[in-house]
Amino acid sequence: MGSDLRGPRVSGSAVHAAEFIVSSARLGELYECSALLRRTRIRAEEIVDEARALLTEAEIQGDPERIVIRAAQLDEARQAYCKVLNAYVTICRRINEERQEIMQAQMERDRLTGLSGVT
Numbered sequence: 001m002g003s004d005l006r007g008p009r010v011s012g013s014a015v016h017a018a019e020f021i022v023s024s025a026r027l028g029e030l031y032e033c034s035a036l037l038r039r040t041r042i043r044a045e046e047i048v049d050e051a052r053a054l055l056t057e058a059e060i061q062g063d064p065e066r067i068v069i070r071a072a073q074l075d076e077a078r079q080a081y082c083k084v085l086n087a088y089v090t091i092c093r094r095i096n097e098e099r100q101e102i103m104q105a106q107m108e109r110d111r112l113t114g115l116s117g118v119t
Contacts, residue, residue, distance in 0.1 A: 023102050030095045037088040044081040051077040 051074040058066035 019105065020102070023098065023105070027095065027098045027102065030091060030098060034088070034091045034095060037084065037091055041081070041084050041088050044077070044084045048074070048077045048081050 051070065055067065055070035055074050058070045
């Protein structure tokens with residue numbers, strides 16, 4: 001008893017409702033990713049600050065070997081922070097795009113159903 005794909009078509013409103021549910025779920029997932037990346041970004045900032053403090057301490061103590069090691073660690077921490085920051089900005093941009101797509105789809109549905117959008 002397979003489904004008959006040639007059968008009656010699903011009404012437009014049901015399709016729109018399904019699309020809205022999928023878009024809303026996708027937006028929710030993006031928000032969850034954003035929250036995780038926000039926490040990761042904050043922790044990455046702390047790590048950069050800690051690496052900077054350790055480098056400063058090595059410079060004050062005048063230990064050339066530790067200075068080289070700590071400078072490399074600071075550089076690595078900054079690079080990791082940049083990656084996290086770029087990912088965070090990308091997710092935020094995608095959230096805005098997804099929101100805009102949902103709003104445009106809603107406006108199109110309203111236009112097709114004859115709603116003016118004015119209450």
